[in-house]
Amino acid sequence: MKRVVLITGHYWKSKRRAGFHQLADAYERLGWEVLFFTASLSWFSRLRRDHRLAYPELWGERNRMVRVSDRLWSFVWFTPFHPANMRSSLLNRLSYPLFRRYGSLALGEAEEFVRVADLFIFESSPGLLLYERFRTLNGSSRFVYRVSDDLRLLRNHPVVLEAEATALPNFDLVSAPSPYFKGLFPMVDNLEIHPHAIRKDLFDRNYPNPYIGRRGPHLVFVGISHFDTKFLEIASKLFPAWTFHIIGPIPGLPRRPNIIAYGEIPFLETVPFIKYADVGLATRSYRPGAKSLSDSLKIIQYTYCQLPIVAPAFLQSKRSNVIPYEPENPDSIRRALESAVTMDRRSIAKEGIWSWEELAALLWGGINAAG
Numbered sequence: 001m002k003r004v005v006l007i008t009g010h011y012w013k014s015k016r017r018a019g020f021h022q023l024a025d026a027y028e029r030l031g032w033e034v035l036f037f038t039a040s041l042s043w044f045s046r047l048r049r050d051h052r053l054a055y056p057e058l059w060g061e062r063n064r065m066v067r068v069s070d071r072l073w074s075f076v077w078f079t080p081f082h083p084a085n086m087r088s089s090l091l092n093r094l095s096y097p098l099f100r101r102y103g104s105l106a107l108g109e110a111e112e113f114v115r116v117a118d119l120f121i122f123e124s125s126p127g128l129l130l131y132e133r134f135r136t137l138n139g140s141s142r143f144v145y146r147v148s149d150d151l152r153l154l155r156n157h158p159v160v161l162e163a164e165a166t167a168l169p170n171f172d173l174v175s176a177p178s179p180y181f182k183g184l185f186p187m188v189d190n191l192e193i194h195p196h197a198i199r200k201d202l203f204d205r206n207y208p209n210p211y212i213g214r215r216g217p218h219l220v221f222v223g224i225s226h227f228d229t230k231f232l233e234i235a236s237k238l239f240p241a242w243t244f245h246i247i248g249p250i251p252g253l254p255r256r257p258n259i260i261a262y263g264e265i266p267f268l269e270t271v272p273f274i275k276y277a278d279v280g281l282a283t284r285s286y287r288p289g290a291k292s293l294s295d296s297l298k299i300i301q302y303t304y305c306q307l308p309i310v311a312p313a314f315l316q317s318k319r320s321n322v323i324p325y326e327p328e329n330p331d332s333i334r335r336a337l338e339s340a341v342t343m344d345r346r347s348i349a350k351e352g353i354w355s356w357e358e359l360a361a362l363l364w365g366g367i368n369a370a371g
Helices: 019-029 044-047 055-060 091-100 107-114 126-137 158-170 179-185 229-238 267-275 298-302 330-342 356-364
Strands: 002-010 031-043 064-071 072-079 118-121 140-145 174-176 191-193 218-222 243-247 261-264 279-281 309-312 322-325
Touching: 002 107, 002 191, 002 330, 019 031, 019 072, 019 140, 019 309, 019 356, 031 044, 031 126, 044 229, 044 322, 055 072, 064 107, 072 107, 091 158, 107 118, 107 126, 107 261, 118 356, 126 140, 140 158, 140 356, 174 179, 174 356, 179 191, 179 279, 229 243, 229 330, 243 267, 279 298, 279 330, 322 330
Parallel strands: 002 031, 002 118, 031 072, 118 140, 140 174, 174 191, 218 243, 218 279, 243 261, 279 309, 309 322
Antiparallel strands: 064 072
């Protein structure tokens, strides 16, 4: 049986199912033994009110190998400290020697699994400081960097950026979801573009339609941050008979009868909201590097369900079902939404979208993915 370690900033029991959760499930379905290794949690996290610590069971799982199923384990690496941006160039310099030691802290019960693993997949997180340690413990394995974010935009501590730069040319594969990262890492020869995958089997199922009996068209946003609240203010006024469904922990939403806020809900419960919607919203607020989101997981899911997608023009998406709007421009927003609800959804191609098992096989090397 093959073994994989997924080094991520996510917690296994989180309501939100991120890409690394899906990869863990995919490898388990392929017969691998999986370790979901949660990094970048420490006593600093408590001071910064980290949302992961809101899960009470996490406290009892710290630094323990917790069996999730027959072949899947969760390990929360809780340390005395971890690299965190101190929001001061002076404090970042002073903390650098301490944070540089992060990768050498005790691994506890996870070390045995690390020594025998066949594959390591790192996410864009402070867990990158474990690269050299894991290479030392198990240098014959395959090491992959699955780029999830631009660390510069996340304002990571400089020691994390240094760890990324040092490890990049030494990974067996750097896998990125968007061509944006080719521009970010122009000197990396081993970088390949692998778009996000989806659980096709879940989206292909039949569910009760959550919109039955409600006024439509129905427009849905699923996400956790960087939501264009101004878009929603304008759009909900322009189309008072349409219903806007916002799924995720989004603060400061307008209060109107045609806006329904659900907060954060389990991933499986979001699937029918996407599957039966009329329009998918990828309405992000502007931030540097936003082009990296032009093929986000949200956009892939919407496209698989053949939804017209309304997104800000700065995303520069090349997908034919993405209709751009100029932020804070009511006329542009009106045109985009009207175009979306009249688009022939049958013309939206969903070929070329991968399952998570297909992506898992590519990260392993494209052949013999079954464990």
